Amino acid sequence: MTDPSALDTDPQYRAAVIDLLGVLAYGELTAFERIAADAAMADDIDDKAALAGMATAEYRHFLSLRDRLVELGADPAEAMAPFRRAYGEYHAQTAPSDWLEGMVKAYVGDGIGTDFYREISAYVDEDTRALVLSVCDDLGQSAFIVDRVRAAIQEDPRVGGRLALWGRRLVGEALSQAQRVAAERDALSTLLVGGVDRPGTDLAEIGRMLARLTENHSRRMSALGLAA
């Protein structure tokens, strides 16, 4: 883990942390928008209220990331701007055609995202790490979504086949946008692969990380009753 003082002494590390908080903040803002849209699509009033509550929790996460960016002397809108295109394309390519697809997206798509950020948090200073882990907390979506998706599959098993394909597509799109971000944001990438004065992780560890991400993804698909 990096020493917190690196935020003051290592401009490349500082840029990487601002990138990390920026991508997370924009992710929370779009998560807010998307879960709010899921609330609007929900038929049941109690589901609506539950989803609206989850959306506002994502907004609180956004606020804590924004406040931290301000504390670090960064402009939050500028810190988020470089990640709009990747998020925009991911969401354009994975617009849910119904409520269930929205639910699977919130669970499977966001799940692989937060897993990835949790992995990254091993490479940053303690304060940044605590913030990243706190905004990656499950907000109660999981239990809610697992319940609703399993019930829908039980009612009509064909739904399971369609949603399994959908889950695979979500991960494919998420990976291709993650690759784009890695290619475009040098500072962020050096958190993993290291910089001039800072060692990164080795290729074997990156392999293990990808294996963990894949396993967790399969575990989530199974929890929903879907083939990964």
Place this chain on the structure above:
Amino acid sequence: MTDPSALDTDPQYRAAVIDLLGVLAYGELTAFERIAADAAMADDIDDKAALAGMATAEYRHFLSLRDRLVELGADPAEAMAPFRRAYGEYHAQTAPSDWLEGMVKAYVGDGIGTDFYREISAYVDEDTRALVLSVCDDLGQSAFIVDRVRAAIQEDPRVGGRLALWGRRLVGEALSQAQRVAAERDALSTLLVGGVDRPGTDLAEIGRMLARLTENHSRRMSALGLAA
């Protein structure tokens, strides 16, 4: 103003208050959904964040109404259900075709709604009244929206003509849904017109109330730079 003990002793009054809290709660939930959709439509990241913050404030209003319904022994989902159709049709008939129409709707449409509920609050007990007034508070939308809409009209004056027509349509649709609710919900209507054991207001006062609603509407249109 009605005595709070009427909530225990007058079943018709109790039903009216539950209707009032139900229609307000469902209104807040749909306001949450709609302002969140406006946030998603916003181009500017700071606008997005500001609108997301307003949406979460609407959700907090929803929570306080829901908690009060539970306190009164009512089922919140049941209390809200009778108003879904009116809200659904209002929103279906007034789906904004762009972000500016969404902004005018949030200001002019919600404005006439909260004005109406504030008027109604004169006829209920003190506790209910305080709650109704608190959820009708302006959440900072007004200054934000006035600023954005005026800027858009300054940039392209033709926008003003289109939005003025839009504002008139919003009020027309809101009134026709309000009439439907009044016709369908006897208990709620008796708050204004009185019940068996409770005097209502007189026709002259209802006329003055309508005049106040109309004046406030015109004032809001002018604030946006629109002809009422």
